[in-house]
Amino acid sequence: MTVFNEMIKDEAIKKQVLIEFGFGNVQVKQVEKWLKDTYPSKYAELKKKVKNGNVVGFNPKSVEVTTREERDAILDKVEQVNQEREIVRVYKDELEDFVEKYELLQIENDGYFNLIEGFLITRNLRDEFMKYLYEEKERVDASFESWIGDIDQHILNFEYNE
Numbered sequence: 001m002t003v004f005n006e007m008i009k010d011e012a013i014k015k016q017v018l019i020e021f022g023f024g025n026v027q028v029k030q031v032e033k034w035l036k037d038t039y040p041s042k043y044a045e046l047k048k049k050v051k052n053g054n055v056v057g058f059n060p061k062s063v064e065v066t067t068r069e070e071r072d073a074i075l076d077k078v079e080q081v082n083q084e085r086e087i088v089r090v091y092k093d094e095l096e097d098f099v100e101k102y103e104l105l106q107i108e109n110d111g112y113f114n115l116i117e118g119f120l121i122t123r124n125l126r127d128e129f130m131k132y133l134y135e136e137k138e139r140v141d142a143s144f145e146s147w148i149g150d151i152d153q154h155i156l157n158f159e160y161n162e
Helices: 003-009 011-021 028-038 040-052 068-122 126-143 151-160
Strands: none
Touching (some): 003 028, 003 040, 028 040
């Protein structure tokens, strides 16, 4: 809450502001400065009221307006939300564990790939291995069965590292 809001609540000051500044968009800071210069005691009183006043008054009676059923429904909803948060936390933990295991598997697969590639290169078997992969691809394309995984990916990996 600002001094301007409190000032506009006072009908006499509101009338003076309308006379001084007219209707339409007014600059809040300009109006507050005018009030401070014109009515310094009123400005100080409003400023003190804004500074020390409660923005929202608390009425304990308003809390009692909810019925027991409404209160129980709210508590049930809170409990349901808390359970859903717990489930999300569990899924998040499992997902993080899965990602960690996946990253370790990727590192292990890269190691196997480098080991096989090193073996093929040092023994000049790369060309024969690529020939084998292409033959296997033709066989798999014809029969739709493979025991070595995605052959196209294997071919791509070994061709890329030539």
